[in-house]
Amino acid sequence: MPNPKRRHSKSRTGMRRAHDALVAPTIQLCPECKAPRLPHRACPGCGYYISAPTQTKRRNYSRQIFKPEE
Numbered sequence: 001m002p003n004p005k006r007r008h009s010k011s012r013t014g015m016r017r018a019h020d021a022l023v024a025p026t027i028q029l030c031p032e033c034k035a036p037r038l039p040h041r042a043c044p045g046c047g048y049y050i051s052a053p054t055q056t057k058r059r060n061y062s063r064q065i066f067k068p069e070e
């Protein structure tokens with residue numbers, strides 16, 4: 001097993017840990033349905049991306065239209 005030859009200083013540990021802080025993700029509201037979503041992503045609520053439905057969601061909509069009524 002590889003092992004470190006020497007322990008490093010508390011200063012060096014601190015310098016490494018200075019970059020370990022977590023950053024909260026940027027949340028934006030969907031312009032279509034006002035649901036919170038990540039920027040540059042299709043909306044998880046309505047599937048819209050820049051006011052146009054994405055392929056997968058459009059396929060789901062057509063499936064809903066042709067579903068036989070009970």
Ligand SMILES: [Zn+2]
Binds near residue numbers: 035045047048
């Ligand atoms: Zn939406």
